[in-house]
Amino acid sequence: DAKTTQPNSMESNEEEPVHLPCNHSTISGTDYIHWYLQLPSQGPEYVIHGLTSNVNNRMASLAIAEDRKSSTLILHRATLRDAAVYYCILRARAGGTSYGKLTFGQGTILTVHP
Amino acid sequence: DTAVSQTPKYLVTQMGNDKSIKCEQNLGHDTMYWYKQDSKKFLKIMFSYNNKELIINETVPNRFSPKSPDKAHLNLHINSLELGDSAVYFCASSLGTGAYGYTFGSGTRLTVV
Numbered sequence: 158d159a160k161t162t163q164p165n166s167m168e169s170n171e172e173e174p175v176h177l178p179c180n181h182s183t184i185s186g187t188d189y190i191h192w193y194l195q196l197p198s199q200g201p202e203y204v205i206h207g208l209t210s211n212v213n214n215r216m217a218s219l220a221i222a223e224d225r226k227s228s229t230l231i232l233h234r235a236t237l238r239d240a241a242v243y244y245c246i247l248r249a250r251a252g253g254t255s256y257g258k259l260t261f262g263q264g265t266i267l268t269v270h271p
Numbered sequence: 272d273t274a275v276s277q278t279p280k281y282l283v284t285q286m287g288n289d290k291s292i293k294c295e296q297n298l299g300h301d302t303m304y305w306y307k308q309d310s311k312k313f314l315k316i317m318f319s320y321n322n323k324e325l326i327i328n329e330t331v332p333n334r335f336s337p338k339s340p341d342k343a344h345l346n347l348h349i350n351s352l353e354l355g356d357s358a359v360y361f362c363a364s365s366l367g368t369g370a371y372g373y374t375f376g377s378g379t380r381l382t383v384v
Contacts, residue, residue, distance in 0.1 A: 257367055
């Protein structure tokens with residue numbers, strides 16, 4: 158399984174943008190980049206995913222480097238509710254030996270200060 | 272309308288007992304998963320079923336047996352429970368392709384005493 162590397166923790170102030178980096182230098186051409194967050198005592202929650210182009214949704218934006226070896230999850234205005242563990246995961250397309258499973262790493266613990 | 276629902280939410284049981292956790296999804300997904308999150312918070316995949324067929328079986332003791340009666344349900348049965356089985360178990364579902372996200376349930380906290 159292709160691996161990702163994220164900082165253990167990051168801090169932000171409320172109302173400021175947050176850029177969460179992820180390195181995935183061994184990404185293959187058919188791997189999708191997925192981001193999930195996990196709030197305390199809850200299940201992981203899908204945030205966003207992309208393949209090559211930058212993506213925007215109501216929760217966040219995903220910026221993907223041109224060589225796809227890194228990506229950044231952007232929260233445009235952090236709120237206290239955004240404090241969570243954020244996971245960057247590569248998901249292979251179905252049909253490969255990984256069967257498209259998500260393999261979680263340690264993630265980034267985001268702390269948001271009021 | 273809960274998309275992925277697990278029951279029970281909490282389960283406290285004695286060592287040696289057998290217990291089951293049920294999972295149901297109403298999203299029309301074709302693939303379902305069981306994940307285990309231990310005290311160190313690492314999430315590890317245990318099993319995956321695609322259209323009722325087992326496709327992923329990670330290194331899990333054979334005391335754990337998943338069952339999928341149809342593609343909307345994936346249950347987890349655990350025999351002879353041990354202290355080390357204490358964890359939070361998450362069910363998830365997805366379409367079986369990298370282009371789709373997973374939807375997770377809210378988890379079942381299993382405590383073996």
